[in-house]
Amino acid sequence: MAKRADDQGRSESGGRSDDQMTPAPSWKAAWPFLVALGLVVVAAVGISISYLIRPADDRMSTEAHIQHAVNDVYTARNELDYTRYREATCAAELASDSFPDEDTFVEQNRVSFEENGQIVIPEISEIDVNGDRATAQVHWHFDETPDSEQVTDVVVVREDGDWKVCTS
Incomplete structure (x- = not known):
């Protein structure tokens, strides 16, 4: 039995093709x-x-808190912000006879800034945490002398839940 052109899409039984028989998807699916x-x-x-x-x-992780404490000290020096510098420094350091007063701090850092530019910290590495005490290596240089990077060991202590920079 030959198919005519108008019968395309119908099966030999006269019904719809498989494409036309699929049911509409239900919400259950x-x-x-x-x-x-x-x-x-x-x-x-x-x-x-x-x-x-x-x-x-x-x-933040403990290491991130330590990095922020170190950054706060150096940022305070760059901005000549004595209050911020004090806030980022440990109590033992603040009580020390060698801790600078505001005038001394501002003058020392202003002279350094005028001669060398700002302090730049490209990296803080070798963070070693031992309870409420940590050490870190601060890689830094002055803006004016980027090729003369220095590495300073810094002690950071936790006081009242906050990490503060200390000299020892």
Whole structure:
């Protein structure tokens, strides 16, 4: 039996082809995808809420806190900010007879800045934490002399939950 051109798309039994017989998808087939989407949304909302409730300082690692303490001291020197410098320095250092007063601090750092430029810290490495005490190597140079990098060992201690730079 030969097929005519107008019979294309019909099977020999006269019904529809397989493409035309597939049923429309039901909502039951979509449930696994909807449940997975719901779980992803709940997880994303939970993570977002935890970031909003928990301060950024609590989410940082101990090493990051130490790096911030070291950066605070050097930034205070660059900005001639005595208050910030004091806040980033440990209590033993503040009580020391050799700790500079504000005028001395500003004058020493202004002279250094005028002669050499700002202090730049490209790296803080070899952070070794032992309880509430840590050491780190600060790689630094002056703006005006980037090729003469120096490495300074720095002691950092935790006081009242905050890391502070100390000389020993």
